[in-house]
Amino acid sequence: MNVRRLIPTAAVSGAVALGLVTLSACSGSSTAADKAADGKLSVVASFYPMQFLAERIGGGHVSVQTLTKPGVEPHDLELKPRQVSDLSRADYVLYLKGIQPAVDDAIKQAGVKNTVDAASLTSLEKHGTEVGHDHGAEDHADHDHGDEAGADPHVWLDPVKYAEVAKGVGASLEKADPDHAADYRKNTAKLVGELKALDAKFAAGLKNTATKTFITTHSAFGYLAERYGLVQEGVAGIDPEAEPTPARVKALQEIAKKDKVSTVFFETLASDRTAKTLAKDTGLKTDVLDPLEGITDASKGADYLAVMDSNLTALQKALGAK
Template sequence: MKRNVHFRLAIALGLSMIVSVISGCGGTSSAADGEGKVKVVTSFYPLYYFSKEIGGEDASVTNLIPAGVEPHDWTPKSKDLTALTKARLFVYNGAGLEGWVEDFLHGAGSGSDVIRVEASKGVDLIQGNPEEDEEDHDHGHEKGGLDVDPHTWVSPRSAMMMATNIKDAYVKADPGHAAGYESRYADLTARLKQLDAKLVAGLSGFSRKDIVVSHQAFGYLCRDYGLNQIAILGLSPEAEPRAQDLIEIAKFVKKNKIPYIFFEELVSERLANTLASEAGVKTLVLNPMEGLTPEQEKAGDDYFTLSERNLENLRKALG
């Protein structure tokens, strides 16, 4: 898989010269659309949503990873590089999630004036990856990324810091519309605080604290709201668990009378179903909010509706 990632990056970088010719010498003027809106490129869904909410009428936001695609196994194409060369802001998560970022930004060329925004900067990151075997370092992330849990956005407490980083970048890039960015940021932060309060109230009072998940994506949610995740897979959903790991988790589920095993829509539910069948329990969805399915997109779902649904399913599993 890593060979494939590098091959696709090589193609993108090889086309960067063509892209620079197409984009011309517009410089700063190319970073705004015809209506004067700041052009923003985001790496995946949560950052797209936060950027849209804060940018409002003053920004034109493009998301790189389409609906229904799992971000751990995605790499940019030449059209994505073209979008980057025309943008004023590039918002990415960091913390090892997007192993392709440095090559991607290099492909934009030294003449690019894009402002890079590492949204997770300032978040108290969860270090280490005890659930994943060393041999899985070639799956999903560049080497090193697996040493930190990158799934910061799943907790609204981390999301508030990420929103602050995005807002600050907007103000820097477009100070003339700072009041609008500040106002919309305040509204988004208020909604995140409300969500935080709902999670605190909704997840307290349960004697059960353990949840079994298919993908180790809920560390920040568990840390902030007093839960403990037992993951079938590690930080990358592309990794394969060892048979011994599955046996141990099945034993844990039976011994502790865990009623549900959680899976997510954007990756195969095969392992969760296999383990649930072995342990004699049911499955439920716990969404890491890495992206919307096409159906969720059509239904108008967003970060908050997915979070509310997660809360409902967590309460069902803990009760």
Template sequence: MTVRRALAATAALLTLGGVAACSGGDGSGSDPGRVDVVAAFYPLQFLAERIGGDAVTVTNLVKPGAEPHDLELHPRQVGQVADAELIVYLGGFQPAVDEAVAQNGNDRAFDVAGVQPLRDATEGGHEHEGEAGHEAEHGGKDPHLWLDPTRLATVGDRLAERLGRVDPDRAADFAARAKALHTELDGLDAEYTRGLATCQRREIVTSHTAFGYLTARYRLEQVGITGLSPEGEPSPQRLAEVAREAREHAAGTIFFETLVSPKVAETVAREVGARTAVLDPLEGRPADGDYLSAMRTNLQTLRTALDCS
């Protein structure tokens, strides 16, 4: 996080000090019949809404179309964290959220990073110049666990348990919805396994290394132009290295993302004579559909790019 962002987040927290104290953090939401849940970004919103159903009201801290990595919290959002009955977040992914939770909601927080060990940032990928700095932002861990449906299913199971402690009368409902979602995510996993089993190529060139969990699960290899931060600027040496690797693997597609400029991907694509395509890391809510439909769109995009039979 830049110095400017750090100062903005700190100012928001200080401004909210009096508001949080007045609110008492008692979790009283707008609808007393529902559990007031704050989700740090879209995949966690998806889980909370699917598992909570009509028993929850879910607020996503990231506005539609915004990039969640370096989220800056406004005073009202810090107040939402202070008042929530449950805060669902991923520790280390959004420093401003970590800070707001530490100051205003530690006892009501569910950190999905603690459900299963996170992958090391360089595990299964290509290490390159400047990557150490990007890794440091996330404690050397890759936060993008939701791109493995089986991991997201396990997070959903634990979230149902936590919701059940907040609202014991509906614990059985939460568990039932989590079980149904787990079955859907297992089905999605099976679709990926079948769909990517027989491909001409197994290397994907991506604008940043968000897809380590997906590539590890389905035996692909990720070549990232930049590291974990989508705002990273690759050096000319790194661009040349990626272009060389793309030629070696006969990569016909260079992937860019929905919330990030495609310019870097387009530069590499021009260099190697490839096309570009969107591979959605699902850090923000899809323009159409939901997590499941966006993941299925990603699967079809990968099958086309990798010449899968």
């Protein structure tokens, strides 16, 4: 994954005393240290999928702040050398290593005892621009995978893997705050049940479709594609702003025709220019498939579960669900 705006190494090492991260994106001007005074566990989450887990599982026992403002593409997050004390004083930090390298560095230097990497709570796989089931090797041998293949961090888009992460987060919160362990266990069980129901809804809703292939500008849906027997064809790789090569565009035009693809998906937090250009050149429609890296007013739902329902509806329409 190409993250383009990182703090220079020298600046990072020199900024430890000054602070690496701004948490003003969170509610009001209160800090993790301030909120700790109310008796709640002060939690810092790296971006929305982690925030959702912390809030749902932590419930009323936690005060959650996020490092990524709503509307900011997480891969592009800029970390400023201020208020490192807010991060270092947190009781609990939840992040997903590999999606925001600048955040990874800041969290590592903060040295919070209860720091949980969601990537360690499930298994990661290597995904490129093309991934999914029902692929004959000979059918797609000429597809351009480029150099994007690597450990794909987008595990939250697979409800089953996200449930695995939720269980691990619940267990870690129990350890960090044993006085409220029973509530964390209860909240975890409820959320895991909702994610299981979501998985069942996706499985049933995508079982019978006219095509199994979908094209997306952001190759974030590899785990989802594998889970439900679909084929994700990414315009570029797992970096949402990466530009496709001419060879990749040509290959996608051929794929769209061969696999009866109707739609090119784009996302809410990145430019739709590439999707619209490809759609125009191939006579396809465009629609939103949200990778759920943040919730904004433009999101088709108020939280993870609602947006995933919208994603299911969009996929059913594009794939010709029966």
